[in-house]
Amino acid sequence: MIPLSYYVTLSGIVFLTGVVGVLLRRNIIIILLSVELMLNATNINFVAFSQYFHDVAGQVFVFFALTVAAAEVAVGLAIIIALYRAKSTINIDELQLLKW
Amino acid sequence: MEQAFFFYFAFVIAAASVLVVAVRNPIYSALALLIMFFHVAGLYVTLHAEFLAAVQIIVYAGAILVLYLFVVMLLNLRQDDRYHRQWPMAGAVGVTLVIEAIILTAMKGRTTPVVTSGTETTVGGTSNTEAIGDVLYSTYLFPFEVASLILLVAMIGAILLAKKDIGEHEA
Numbered sequence: 179m180i181p182l183s184y185y186v187t188l189s190g191i192v193f194l195t196g197v198v199g200v201l202l203r204r205n206i207i208i209i210l211l212s213v214e215l216m217l218n219a220t221n222i223n224f225v226a227f228s229q230y231f232h233d234v235a236g237q238v239f240v241f242f243a244l245t246v247a248a249a250e251v252a253v254g255l256a257i258i259i260a261l262y263r264a265k266s267t268i269n270i271d272e273l274q275l276l277k278w
Numbered sequence: 279m280e281q282a283f284f285f286y287f288a289f290v291i292a293a294a295s296v297l298v299v300a301v302r303n304p305i306y307s308a309l310a311l312l313i314m315f316f317h318v319a320g321l322y323v324t325l326h327a328e329f330l331a332a333v334q335i336i337v338y339a340g341a342i343l344v345l346y347l348f349v350v351m352l353l354n355l356r357q358d359d360r361y362h363r364q365w366p367m368a369g370a371v372g373v374t375l376v377i378e379a380i381i382l383t384a385m386k387g388r389t390t391p392v393v394t395s396g397t398e399t400t401v402g403g404t405s406n407t408e409a410i411g412d413v414l415y416s417t418y419l420f421p422f423e424v425a426s427l428i429l430l431v432a433m434i435g436a437i438l439l440a441k442k443d444i445g446e447h448e449a
Contacts, residue, residue: 180284183383188288190379192295197375199299201368207304207350211311214342215295218318221334222291229325234409237327238418241410244337245425249432251342255349256439262353263442 185226193219206261206268210254217247280324287321290314304350308343315339329407 192215199212221240228236262268294314301307315338322331414422 180281184284184288187383188291190383191292194372194375194379195292195295195299198368198372201371202365203299205304207346207353208299208307211298211304211307211346214311214338215298215314218314218338222318222321225322225325225327225330229327234406234413235417237330237406237410238414240327240330241333241414242421242425244333245428248337248342249428251345252432252436253439255345256436258349259352259440268353 182226182230185222189219189223189226192216192222204269204271206258206270209270210251210258213250213254214247217243283324284321287317287324290317291321305347308346308350311346312339312343315343327406329410 196212196215196219199215200209203209203212221243224236224240224243228234228240258268261273265273267273291314294310294317297310298307298314301310315334319331319334319339322328322334
C-alpha cells in the first residue's frame with residue numbers, strides 16, 4: 179500500500195505549482211487555470227484521506243469542491259469576457275483600474 | 279504494481295501542472311490541464327473512488343475545460359506576454375514555499391495509515407457510488423441544496439456579466 183505521505187507530497191507539489199502560476203503569469207486565463215490546479219490538489223488530498231480513513235465523507239467534499247469550481251469558472255470567464263470587451267486586453271499589467 | 283501506477287500518475291500530474299504554468303500559448307496550457315485532469319481521474323480509480331473518477335472526466339474535462347478553450351479561442355490572444363513584471367518577488371515567494379514544503383515532508387517521514395473506528399459509512403461493503411449517494415442524501419443533504427443554490431447564482435451572474443448592456447442599444 180502506498181503511504182499517505184506520497185499523496186500529500188504530490189498534492190503539495192501541484193498546489194505550489196498553482197500558487198507560482200497565480201503569482202507569475204500575466205494572462206488572466208492562465209491565472210484561472212492555476213486556480214483549477216490548486217483546487218485539484220486539494221481534491222487529491224480529500225480522496226486519499228477518504229481512502230485511508232475509510233470514510234466516504236471526503237469524497238462528498240470533493241463533490242462540493244467540484245460544484246464551487248464550476249461556479250468559479252462560469253463567473254470568472256464571464257468577468258474576463260466583460261473585461262476584454264471594455265479594455266480589449268486581458269494582460270493584468272495593463273489593467274490598472276484599482277491601482278494607485 | 280500499485281506503486282508503478284501511482285508513480286506514473288504522480289509523475290504525469292506533476293509534469294502536466296508545471297507545463298500549465300510554463301507554456302507560452304494559453305491553448306497548450308489548457309490542453310496540458312486536460313492531460314492532468316485525466317491522470318487525476320486515474321489516480322482516483324487507484325484510490326477506489328470510481329464515481330469521482332467518472333465525475334472528474336465528465337465535469338472537469340468535459341465541461342470546465344471546454345469552456346476555457348472556448349473563451350481562449352473567442353478572445354484571440356497575442357502570445358508575446360508571459361510573466362508578470364513582479365516575477366523576481368514571485369520567484370522568491372515560490373522558492374521559499376518549495377523549501378518549506380520539502381523540509382516539512384522530509385521531517386515527517388512515512389505515515390502509517392490510521393484506521394479510525396466508528397465512522398458512519400465505510401468505503402468497502404457497498405459499492406462506491408452507493409456509499410456516496412447514501413451519505414450525500416442523508417448527512418450532507420443541506421450542503422447539497424446549498425450547492426445547487428451556488429450553481430444557480432453562478433448561472434445568473436455569468437449571464438448578467440457576459441451579456442451586452444440592454445440600455446446601450448436604446449440610448
